[in-house]
Amino acid sequence: MTNVLKEQIREIQDDVIRIRRYLHQNPELSNHEAATSRFIQEKLTEYGIAFQTGYAKHGVLGIIKGTQPGKVVALRADMDALPIQELNDHPFTSNYANVMHACGHDAHTAMLLGAGHVLQQMREQLKGTILLVFQPAEEDSPNGGSKVMLDDGVFAEYTPDVIYGQHVWPDLPVGQFGIRDKEMMGASDRFEITLSGKGGHASMPHQTNDVMVAAGHLITSLQTIVSRSLDPLEASVVTIGTIHGGEAANIIPNQVTLEGSIRTYSPIIRKRLKERFFTITNQVAQVFEAKAAITYLDGYPATINTPKWANVARLAAQKINGETPNVSPSLAGEDFSRFLENYPGTFIWLGTQIDIPEEQAPLHDAHFKLNERALPIGTSLLVQVAIDTLEKLAKEENE
Template sequence: MYKERPDFKGMGRVVEKEILAIRRHLHQCPELSGEEWETSAFIEKKLQEYGIPYTKGYAGTGILGVIDGGRSGATVALRADIDALPIEEKVESAYQSKYKGKMHACGHDAHTAMLLGAGKLLMERKGQIAGRVLLVFQPSEEDSPIGGAQPVMDDGIFDQYRPDVIFGQHVWPDLPSGTVGVRDGVMMGASDRFRVTFYGMGGHASMPHQTTDAVTIAMTVINQLQTIVSRNVDPLSAAVLTVGKIEGGYRYNVIADQVTVEGTVRTLDEENRNLMKERFHQIVRDGTHAMGGKAKIDYIQGYPPTVNHTRWAQRVRKTARAMFGDASVPQVNPSLGGEDFSRYLKQYPGAFFWLGVRPKGGLPKPLHDPHFDLDEDALAPGAELMAQVAVDTLAEWEE
């Protein structure tokens, strides 16, 4: 039976000013995937300030903080992603992004700030901790299909300390502040990409019979692709195929000889993931051939589905209810958004969960939107939750 463990309920207020200052600093200085050098140096400085030992350089800018408890036990890892997005911010604030075309539009600044806050709380009470807590600051989460999770693992971030359990937290504007979203099993979807170049034969717009119109080929195939979800996927399953970019043609009176289409495919399980890929290739190949053209297909499988381990999803749920009340953990549906935390969960037991950050008043702006913002009042409780989930997991392991 475990002897003792820290209680972090309400302790977020001790580090709240620190967390807000960190988040606002990082928000002003966003760095894209693989470029997080200033962010990494800032994290180093904070870990030094808190007295937390660390190693660095994983996949370039990744950092691992290590907090050893007062007695032996299991090892729990907490992960925060640190990169920003190539988006021009449209939220006016005193801490608006200073870098043109770069923005923390997915809340990774908040993730980093909360993990540092949780690390500070844990370090101050390390004597009461049975085991070890790893603080994983991971680059390049937005760099799908490569991501940062697999590269930091390949680079040895867990070679010395292997986690028995790993947790990740993500801000979630669809949920009200003060709530936590977590599910047993699938939490987020697989994220695949495609780029198709259609080749035809160009000519004068007044003489289409002498051409093979690449625009018409692309339009026809795009419409056919939408039938995969409506006619091949089980209606009780979830899948999305989105064409996000079309590029081709020269001018109004020239029939295009080439059109490029880019998009994404999202699914919640490997069966539908494979089905979507197979039907995609069939439709593009056969549809293009039927219209006299050719197609080059680049289909890239990215992040797999993020699938929580039931025991540890239940641990998050139990801890959140104890800290914030039963109503704080509403039932949630999985998201078809992709997340490279999925790659940790293929190697180690653990869970990924959402922290509600819906701003008070008005409709929330979604992640990856240039108007995205969050309720900063949620961040201190988010740090408390991460710290408590870690020590509760270690205590459960010690029982």
Template sequence: MTLEQLVKSVENKVIETRRHLHRHPELSGEEFETSSFIQQQLSEAGIPFKTGYAKTGVLGIIQGDKPGGTVALRADIDALPIQEDSDLAFKSSTEGKMHACGHDAHTAMLIAAGKVLEQMKSELSGTVLLVFQPSEEDAPTGGSLQMMEDGVFDEFKPDVIFGQHVWPDLPVGKVGVLPNEIMGASDRFKITIKGSGGHASMPHQSNDAIIIASNLITQLQTIVSRNTDPLDSAVLTIGKIEGGYRYNVIADQVTLEGTIRTFRKEVKEMVKSRFHTIIEGVERSFGADVQVDYSDGYPATVNTPEWSELVRSSAEKVLGEDSVPEVSPSLGGEDFSRFLQRYPGAFYWLGTSVRETEQQFPLHDPHFKLNEDALPEGVKLMVQLALDSLSELERKER
């Protein structure tokens, strides 16, 4: 059977699998039923697997009939703490949990790609690893580092690793890939400002934490506007503010929570340094007590140029010559970055837009939907990528 025919044979199943997973989402670190389902699917397909990585992670192992290199394909399996707001017949059945980032599709496509590759073992010169990773949404901890520390690659070390992510900004049949940075570093912080409260009519008797917070927010924004080279990328966002009691009480405490996003390591370190310097200055100038909880999150996701170029050529083979348009990198964070710090490889986006039929909502939105027509395309690309990578590794060995 041809690749086209093999993918056609799993087309209905990949959609069915995705819908099952969408209906039963599990949060980071809780993916026990999802993990059991993956194991069941691999068993039914005759694919050997190992477990025990980051609690719920699974490693499928497809060894070709001929010796060769090792290629890893990764899918993340966790959901988000979001209440789904959609009219889908298979919408989340679990209150407050939703696959709003497409990890259900990632998992379904990797299972299906594994089934196709298992049927092609006689053609494979080497090994394909199916990496089902938990806790991708649990930044800054994540699941990729824990999987590696638990020995996921102790027996089979990948020569190259690939990650595929659904992307609502691209139409079905299109793929986004870049030769270097494609996703950003994602740090997070919590700032607690402690002043002193009092009556609204007597501000001179207090130290208004809201006034301090407003000054701090304004000054922090100058890091991007005045300290960062305009040709570099950096974002500092305050996403949450809590403070105060009522209209006539001066607040004694305010908390700010936010995130810092960058691409280049030196820019990240500069922003982080200025962040702490500004906070220390505001603390002294207002005579307040400011406490900072700063977490270094996922590093930037940086592709290996030669393997991102292979993604491009593989996509053009199975999706068409015009399937890889020019794209810009995203400052969204991605736990796949830690795999790429240790192994060569590439992360790419699979177009899943529904714009032709309805309004497209972004990833992490309660209304998020993806176009299921993209799922067989994603399976086809993953399989072709595995085949082309093994061929390239064989060529290099020769």
């Protein structure tokens, strides 16, 4: 980074931390980010950044036009919180019961605002346009806010040539970046199965079709999809998260409901897994003379980076914090994947591990904390990767 850029980051970093703490204290759930959206608009106005609204209800698009002609680069941050009761004791815990920024979206929004402020000051050096995409409802799987923003025409006037997203990552040391050329995060599908049979007295099972026994066999059988029906070199997971059935110890219920999640990377594996899921569920139900009602929700696709732009991001990261180590992908889902289905780009992890790693809670945990020393580093990357990408696009156009 240039000394000028470093100084601009130093000037804005305290504001980034203040913004993050304010948002952390005032979290809003998916599709309810009205106050967060207003706050973002107020900060963009304060920074002199033009913006548009009306995307996915609360989404905001900041627009920074360089004085030199060129291509378009988009930077995205998500805004929503989770339905979790915060159990931390720092001075800026959530003001609202059962609502918490336990996934770092408060930090994402704060860093993008900070990057926007710096980039707005650099308009005379920018060869093109930078879009600041503030996305609601990332946690609203399987729907998500990115598709709605796209459907609402967020890029109708300015179409990005490249798009980047960044996510705090507690498994990485503070300030370290995780960047992969291809698979970054997994597809995340959900399902609900209701097994219906004939209930009765626990002492007379022969008079029933015991759906509880059927459910037990189904849970075990579904695990054979990954172990026996799919390529063992391709990662995938089938998880049963909830099971509900029965009202008393001496009654065989007539209905049991199971809910769960399926995670994959490859579209081919995803399709095959879904086929086997339906086949096994229906056949297990048939064996036990029960009926299976299946609701299967196709969730976020896998987050697949574009190798070319992953390399640009990696080089930008090296300018800020040295070498970026190899990281393994995660099967966690991410709504940024839908942007990458439509535009080339890259999703980046930012290490935010606290100073005592043994006390680090994971994402989506009531004790989740992040190391705020990472915030100016993440802000720096957003600025650097935007500048470098515009430069590369301009060079390619002139070749």
